[in-house]
Amino acid sequence: MDDTPRRKAATLQTLADALGVHRSTVARALNPEERHRITPELVQRVMEEAERQGYRRDIIAASLRTGKSRLVGVVLPDLANPVFSTILDGVSVTLTGHSYSMLVAGSGGPSDKQSEIVDTLVGRRVDGLILATAMRDDPTVSCCMRLKVPTVLVNRAEDKMRVPSVVPADHIGMGLAVDYLAGLGHRRISHIGGPEEVSTGCLRRQGFQDAMTAAGLDGSRIISAKSYDREAGAAAARQIFARWPDTTAIAAGNDLLALGALDYMRAAGIDCPKQVSLTGFNDMPFIDLVDPALSTVRVPQFDMGKAAAEMLLAAIADPDSAPQVQRHPVTLITRQSCARVGV
């Protein structure tokens, strides 16, 4: 004598039984696309009964039947990095707005593990993939293409644009930084580059070289870091000052590397910005609070996340459209880490 009989969760069949119609009719009444084929009055009754029984469409069952899951996989190189969580935020907003859900995987590891991650995601029947981990020539991307799962790259792109990508204007951005430093009178500018295997590392380095050349300066003072983190930045800074002690400015490949350089300079007793000016790249959250506040190139991470999600949705809708790369504009943010040379 339980007053809440705990009915076993409503299904199309239970609704159909209660209404004395066939379950397929119920399904159609509930589906906005099909609804017009059903008598409006019946639709009404179905809706009411669904409400009463607390019916919830079983996405799993629907997925099995249709092969579509309204699920997308997002692979990030590093969950702990605010740059990527901001991108994720943007992706999330767009996706939930289109009633998609987001399967998130932080790779954390090397690329062999990545294919595994993609495998898992694809095994879960994701409708598409957003990768923030791409290398300039990425086997994981090949894998996605082979599997024919719609994929878009964000932040980092491949050299040959095989899939849609949303990236910052890396080359231009680094040019902005160099021009700014040169404008402050700096002539001996060094660059801490990101990893060569990823587009951001490569493009920003090229941007550095080109802008230096254009300014009539020596663009060969470059140390490339193994990874985008503070330790690598510090190590690179050490090498820079060992090889080019007369360096008056450093343009770093991203904010984390700049932070590392700052660590090193602080330890080495080099004053920033008095003795050496420093720029970063990304304008990641809270970077404006460091001491000295870092001048950097702002990348619209949130917007890029949103754009990537939109692009993926488009790719899912039309899998055969030609891949395009969307380059988002960047802006120079000047703060306290740069000073006019020699004052």
Place this chain on the structure above:
Amino acid sequence: MDDTPRRKAATLQTLADALGVHRSTVARALNPEERHRITPELVQRVMEEAERQGYRRDIIAASLRTGKSRLVGVVLPDLANPVFSTILDGVSVTLTGHSYSMLVAGSGGPSDKQSEIVDTLVGRRVDGLILATAMRDDPTVSCCMRLKVPTVLVNRAEDKMRVPSVVPADHIGMGLAVDYLAGLGHRRISHIGGPEEVSTGCLRRQGFQDAMTAAGLDGSRIISAKSYDREAGAAAARQIFARWPDTTAIAAGNDLLALGALDYMRAAGIDCPKQVSLTGFNDMPFIDLVDPALSTVRVPQFDMGKAAAEMLLAAIADPDSAPQVQRHPVTLITRQSCARVGV
């Protein structure tokens, strides 16, 4: 005449056909739990054929049949906040280690939207839920309990512990901060509290009051912020200096609020730490870099994320175990934002 006949993706049936056995036999051979019932030699052949056909178990179909998805939903209040992405990182590590996947939803909005999020997640048949959004008495938690989906709370807990939770030692932590400030000679200490509706806000405020009382000081100088962000922190700081202009130290409810206070003090020409000392809570990433480097109470976010995931796994395995709350130890990190009073 395609040399890659693009077979329609391998299933148990295609393997069974190729081997001349029944599909259930193949399933058992592939399942480590059942494998012992099958002739080893046949297991071998099945494995080889699976390899050859590139068989991948269809999790969707399996989920439909079993009602289990090896999927957990994670709901965060704010993707952009590094504190939560660090927790997420921890959750991710543990979960992927147990071959679970992670459905991430950033609520972003009010709690009515939250039930919707939980609905979506549950509709996707998640095996469990991790909520970092809980209020002290949370309707969403009620919803989860009604739905009988295993749930654990992280960072924030409910007052009555209806579900397992992993939280920092908020009360103790704030005591650490107060004792430290008192030890530096401060007597007129104010508190910027977090929102009263969440446990962190409430417990830290109580910790503040209790520690102040224990130190024989006036613990009533409290302004509670509406939300955990920089703007709210700045607004609260403004009020504090308006009402208690003789304040020499501020213990903030978290780092973001402390940052806001710093913003205000900077704008108001109040020197930190010379005139006013300041502590935060969380020790969020990069907070050590602000100027002045913030003294704060370190919360092991990553570990808490891992612990929450482990707890959820346990709750999934044994849904009827009694809910426990796991309180993680916190430590005081002293940096440059505090000074001895009156020097």
Place this chain on the structure above:
DNA sequence: GAAGATTGTGCGAACGATTGCACAAACATA
């Protein structure tokens, strides 16, 4: 050597939604 226990496979019904096809009824046209 008969009765029972064990072992290895096969069988087929779920799980719940989707969808092409069929079919009756109502309606339009000639």
Place this chain on the structure above:
DNA sequence: TATGTTTGTGCAATCGTTCGCACAATCTTC
């Protein structure tokens, strides 16, 4: 009135796995 044409529903197969049950063959044990 006979012949189309809609329109609204029902029917049943399908997606790929899982798992209780059945059954034959082989192995014990007294």
